[in-house]
Each structure stands twice: as structure tokens, then as C-alpha cells.
Amino acid sequence: MSGDYVKNVVKLGDKLGLIGRENAAVVFQATKPETMPEEKAKEIEEGLRLFYHGCTLLKQFTEDDSLKLREDVEKRVDNLWLLLALEDQEEISETSVKLYLNSNPRITREVLSPCVDEIRKGYEKLKSLGYDLKDLRLAINLVKTQAERDMKKFETEYKVSLDKEWLSNLKNLAT
Amino acid sequence: MVSKTFAKLYAKFLLRDVPGGKEIVERFFDVYWEAKKLREDLIKLTENEIERKYALAAKSRVMFPLALQTASIAMANGVSGKSLVEIVANQMFAYGEATIIDDFHDEVLLPYYFMKIEPRNSKEVYETITNPNKLKQIAKEIGKVKDLHPLELLNASLSQAEIYKRKMSKSFPYAYQTYLNARDELYKIQANSLFISYLLAKNDLER
Numbered sequence: 001m002s003g004d005y006v007k008n009v010v011k012l013g014d015k016l017g018l019i020g021r022e023n024a025a026v027v028f029q030a031t032k033p034e035t036m037p038e039e040k041a042k043e044i045e046e047g048l049r050l051f052y053h054g055c056t057l058l059k060q061f062t063e064d065d066s067l068k069l070r071e072d073v074e075k076r077v078d079n080l081w082l083l084l085a086l087e088d089q090e091e092i093s094e095t096s097v098k099l100y101l102n103s104n105p106r107i108t109r110e111v112l113s114p115c116v117d118e119i120r121k122g123y124e125k126l127k128s129l130g131y132d133l134k135d136l137r138l139a140i141n142l143v144k145t146q147a148e149r150d151m152k153k154f155e156t157e158y159k160v161s162l163d164k165e166w167l168s169n170l171k172n173l174a175t
Numbered sequence: 176m177v178s179k180t181f182a183k184l185y186a187k188f189l190l191r192d193v194p195g196g197k198e199i200v201e202r203f204f205d206v207y208w209e210a211k212k213l214r215e216d217l218i219k220l221t222e223n224e225i226e227r228k229y230a231l232a233a234k235s236r237v238m239f240p241l242a243l244q245t246a247s248i249a250m251a252n253g254v255s256g257k258s259l260v261e262i263v264a265n266q267m268f269a270y271g272e273a274t275i276i277d278d279f280h281d282e283v284l285l286p287y288y289f290m291k292i293e294p295r296n297s298k299e300v301y302e303t304i305t306n307p308n309k310l311k312q313i314a315k316e317i318g319k320v321k322d323l324h325p326l327e328l329l330n331a332s333l334s335q336a337e338i339y340k341r342k343m344s345k346s347f348p349y350a351y352q353t354y355l356n357a358r359d360e361l362y363k364i365q366a367n368s369l370f371i372s373y374l375l376a377k378n379d380l381e382r
Contacts (some may be wrong), residue, residue: 012368015361018361019273022353022357023270024248026351027266029349030346052244064242078375126374132251135199135251139240139243142240
């Protein structure tokens with residue numbers, strides 16, 4: 001699989017990721033304590049951007065685009081799994097997505113691990129800066145629980161087996 | 176309120192492994208419901224009934240996580256009370272704008288492209304989605320689509336944007352500028368995404 005193709009598909013799935021990332025920056029700018037040194041504030045803002053970009057992008061893949069596959073195939077809109085399957089398939093259908101995922105079991109990890117890496121980097125950055133982390137643990141847990149549940153639904157619905165190493169990495173993150 | 180009780184119970188179940196999770200849920204839900212009410216009270220001032228209906232319906236899958244994210248960051252910065260509710264409600268307006276315009280693009284603009292104009296590239300799509308006057312013209316031209324009222328749908332998004340601008344531009348000008356830059360970046364992705372949907376539907380995606 002071409003890395004560039006995957007990267008471009010992920011970029012297209014980035015609508016929600018971007019909303020999460022910039023929402024974090026906007027809220028931080030609007031609420032940061034006035035006494036916080038500017039340099040530290042910038043670093044925290046970047047850490048929050050990274051953390052919430054990973055979280056919301058992961059949601060986009062595991063919740064939105066996974067569970068809406070049938071509807072999206074019918075409407076022919078840019079579902080991410082559908083676009084990935086398009087790399088190898090001539091026809092676009094639920095069957096072509098199933099075939100693609102069954103013959104490329106590692107694809108889920110290749111697509112989702114970068115999201116987990118972002119969450120990790122953001123979390124560690126904020127930890128090193130002494131930013132309050134208990135609510136970030138809550139965010140990780142919410143994303144993990146939803147991702148796990150939705151990917152299970154996807155596996156049952158489409159009879160595919162997905163590589164879930166990324167999920168173990170997420171589980172270990174904030175424990 | 177039954178839905179609030181169920182939502183709290185469900186959230187506590189989801190967070191059963193998180194130390195202090197129950198307390199966070201309790202604290203967060205109170206803020207969330209108050210902010211939601213503040214947002215709805217402002218939307219209810221909208222005179223057009225259909226427009227008001229569209230604005231109130233914008234509470235899809237990301238509204239709750241976005242409000243949680245907003246509240247978490249503000250609380251970590253020591254914000255509490257009325258200011259906390261205010262900032263969560265503000266970000267709900269921003270998300271309301273994004274989610275309603277997303278519906279407009281998918282349900283109105285895309286069908287318009289099939290019926291009237293064939294976009295040649297994503298740049299053309301971008302030029303359209305960043306021009307509210309052009310979108311209004313399209314909404315008027317296309318009339319009703321599958322029980323949708325395009326103009327009211329568009330206006331619902333524009334009015335959410337207007338409320339957000341009013342609430343943010345004076346108090347938090349720098350944060351508001353960050354939002355505007357992000358919205359432009361979002362429209363670039365959206366233009367690509369709409370163009371690909373158009374090609375997919377026409378069975379003409381270049382690979």
C-alpha cells in the first residue's frame with residue numbers, strides 16, 4: 001500500500017479532527033490565566049491541539065465512517081473506508097470494502113495508529129508542562145470505549161477481522 | 176429530567192475505570208445542560224420557524240464530546256460558574272455553524288452540482304462554499320430538495336456564525352481569529368471532500 005495514498009485519505013477524513021484541534025486552541029486562548037508566561041502558554045496550546053486532533057480524528061474513523069458505510073456506499077459520499085478500498089478495487093460496494101479489509105488486515109492499524117501517536121504525544125507534552133491531566137484521562141477513556149464498541153459493531157456487521165494493536169496502545173496510555 | 180439521569184448513568188458506566196470519573200461526570204453534566212439551555216434560548220429568538228428548527232436540530236454526534244473538551248480545558252484553566260457555561264455555549268454555536276453548513280453542502284450543494292453545474296476541480300467548489308451570496312443564490316435557484324428548505328438551512332448556519340461572532344469577537348478577538356483561520360482550513364478540506372463525492376457519484380474518480 002502506498003503511504004501517500006493512505007495519508008491523503010486520512011487528510012480527507014480530517015474535518016472533525018480539525019474542529020477538535022482548533023476548538024482546543026480557541027478555548028485555551030479564551031480561558032488561559034493571564035499570569036501564565038507566553039512561551040508556556042504556546043507550548044500548552046500546541047499540546048492540546050495535538051491531543052484533541054488525535055482524539056477527534058480517531059472518532060471520525062471508528063464512529064462516523066465505520067458505522068455509516070452502508071449508507072455512504074449507497075450515496076457514494078467520501079467514506080474513508082470506501083476511499084481506502086478504492087485503491088485496489090474497480091467497483092465500489094460493501095463487498096469491495098470487505099474484500100479489501102480482509103486482504104489487508106493491517107490497514108486499520110496503519111490508519112489508526114497515527115491518531116493514537118498524536119494523542120500520546122499531546123498527553124506526554126501536557127504532562128511534562130504540568131497541565132491538569134485528569135480530564136484528559138477522561139477524554140482518552142471516552143474515545144477508547146467508543147472506538148472499541150464501534151469497531152466491534154463494524155466487525156460483526158461486515159464480517160471482517162480488524163487489526164486492533166492500536167487499541168491496546170490507547171488502553172495503556174493513561175493508566 | 177429522565178434523559179439527563181440516563182445520560183449521567185451511561186456516562187458514569189463508560190467512565191467506570193477512570194479515577195474520579197463519577198465526580199467529573201456530575202460536574203460536567205451540570206455545565207453541559209446549562210450551556211445547552213443558554214444556546215437554545217438564544218436560538219428561540221429566531222423568527223423564521225423552519226430556520227429555528229434547523230438551528231435547534233444541530234446537535235449531532237460531536238456536540239457532546241466538543242462540549243466536554245471545551246469544559247475540560249476551561250476548568251483546567253480555573254474557569255468556573257457562569258463564565259464556564261458561557262464559554263461552553265459559545266463553542267456550541269461554532270459547532271452548530273459547522274454542522275449545519277456541512278448538511279447544506281451535502282444535501283443542497285452536491286445535488287445542485289449534479290443538476291446544474293459540473294465543477295472542474297476542488298478550487299471551484301472552494302470558491303462557492305466561501306461565498307455566502309453565491310450559496311444564497313443557489314439555495315433560491317434549487318428550490319425544495321426532498322423536503323429540505325435550502326435557504327432556511329443556509330440561514331440557520333449563517334445565524335449561528337453571527338451569534339458566535341457577536342459573543343467572541345469583542346471579548347476574545349485573538350481566539351476568534353484562530354477560529355476564522357481554522358474555518359478557512361476546514362473549507363479547503365470540505366471542497367476536496369465534496370469534489371470527491373461528486374466524482375464518486377459520477378463513477379469518475381481518478382485514481
